[in-house]
Amino acid sequence: MPFKKGHVTVSGLTVSCIVVDKTCKWSSVLSSAAGRVRGSRVTGAEMCPESEKLTGLIAATFTPLTPQGELNLAVIGQYVDYLLEKQSVRSVFVNGTTGEGCSLTLQERKQLAEEWCRQGKGKLDQVIVHVGCLSVKDSQELARHAASVGADAIAVISPSFFKPSNAEALQMFLKEVGSAAPQLPLYYYHLPSMTGVKLNVREVLEGIEKKIPSFRGLKFSGVDLRDLGQCITYCRPRGWSVLYGVDEHLLGALALGVNGAVGSTYNYVGYFMNRMLSAFEKGDLSLAQCFQFKLQDVITFSNSLGFDLAMNKQLMSLCSGLPMGPPRLPLLPWPSDRVQEIVKKLQQDMEVCPK
Numbered sequence: 001m002p003f004k005k006g007h008v009t010v011s012g013l014t015v016s017c018i019v020v021d022k023t024c025k026w027s028s029v030l031s032s033a034a035g036r037v038r039g040s041r042v043t044g045a046e047m048c049p050e051s052e053k054l055t056g057l058i059a060a061t062f063t064p065l066t067p068q069g070e071l072n073l074a075v076i077g078q079y080v081d082y083l084l085e086k087q088s089v090r091s092v093f094v095n096g097t098t099g100e101g102c103s104l105t106l107q108e109r110k111q112l113a114e115e116w117c118r119q120g121k122g123k124l125d126q127v128i129v130h131v132g133c134l135s136v137k138d139s140q141e142l143a144r145h146a147a148s149v150g151a152d153a154i155a156v157i158s159p160s161f162f163k164p165s166n167a168e169a170l171q172m173f174l175k176e177v178g179s180a181a182p183q184l185p186l187y188y189y190h191l192p193s194m195t196g197v198k199l200n201v202r203e204v205l206e207g208i209e210k211k212i213p214s215f216r217g218l219k220f221s222g223v224d225l226r227d228l229g230q231c232i233t234y235c236r237p238r239g240w241s242v243l244y245g246v247d248e249h250l251l252g253a254l255a256l257g258v259n260g261a262v263g264s265t266y267n268y269v270g271y272f273m274n275r276m277l278s279a280f281e282k283g284d285l286s287l288a289q290c291f292q293f294k295l296q297d298v299i300t301f302s303n304s305l306g307f308d309l310a311m312n313k314q315l316m317s318l319c320s321g322l323p324m325g326p327p328r329l330p331l332l333p334w335p336s337d338r339v340q341e342i343v344k345k346l347q348q349d350m351e352v353c354p355k
């Protein structure tokens with residue numbers, strides 16, 4: 001794929017970027033390669049080829065439940081088509097925080113992973129399955145299963161009840177999980193606000209490729225941009241992906257060089273945030289800022305109403321028209337009129353940036 005090395009001046013700062021040939025699926029400085037063909041495997045510790053990298057917007061998927069609170073797998077097929085056609089989002093992160101993964105049984109997580117891989121085959125670019133559990137044995141079981149159903153990668157969050165006391169302990173945990181699916185790219189999912197595990201991620205990365213040949217990068221859902229920058233410095237020469245997970249901070253992370261983003265809002269404003277990526281790629285910082293500021297307005301407004309996963313899930317149902325159903329206990333649904341207020345705010349804010 002022909003790349004043109006381009007130089008764009010962004011408010012006096014010269015940003016050298018690879019302008020990917022427009023025929024590429026994601027003509028974005030983020031991807032520097034089209035989404036890879038699904039189903040390829042890790043072949044060893046060599047540098048990750050560009051085409052293998054996880055890039056662009058990745059939707060952290062919600063888990064559809066019936067009104068009785070049971071899995072509603074029948075929705076997944078429509079969900080895949082909705083993401084592709086309405087949001088221009090081509091990859092998913094399944095059973096994560098947004099998916100209430102830690103509130104599901106192992107069996108339910110396996111059923112979801114299998115259904116997303118089945119429905120996404122030939123349609124989605126990447127199906128990443130989150131396999132992290134409090135128990136290393138459970139995580140290994142989910143990793144083995146993810147490999148057996150054709151997932152493209154696995155991600156692992158740190159255990160959060162008994163927490164790793166240092167970077168080495170976390171590396172050992174990740175190594176044990178990765179050993180159950182040595183052919184699958186493995187990503188460490190850093191989410192300190194929920195796990196309480198605040199280990200410096202750059203320290204977790206030190207020498208990890210020697211212990212985990214399948215390690216391929218990070219999903220960084222934290223706000224420590226110094227640590228993020230240090231991680232990018234470590235990952236970039238190895239060809240690994242650094243995916244950012246705080247949607248309302250994404251533009252700052254893009255400036256540091258993240259390869260892509262995983263988040264809940266890309267389920268319903270993915271089309272909008274893709275426009276932010278394109279503006280950033282073209283060096284139109286003021287337009288990119290417009291998109292980011294608008295998402296921040298919406299998140300700030302939502303937070304004032306008590307925004308949590310339950311409200312986010314109801315918001316997804318209203319925005320997409322897909323029946324996401326109730327949250328699982330201990331989360332409780334919110335009054336619908338409160339969620340409607342966010343829909344109204346979204347509609348007002350998300351259409352005001354220049355076309």
Ligand SMILES: CC(=O)N[C@@H]([C@@H](O)[C@H](O)[C@H](O)CO)[C@@H](O)CC(=O)C(=O)O
Nearest residue numbers: 060096097098221245246247262263264
């Ligand atoms: C704590 C949390 O749920 N963070 C979200 C964000 O997308 C978050 O919903 C968004 O930034 C709005 O605050 C993601 O990082 C979670 C995620 O990627 C996942 O569901 O695995």
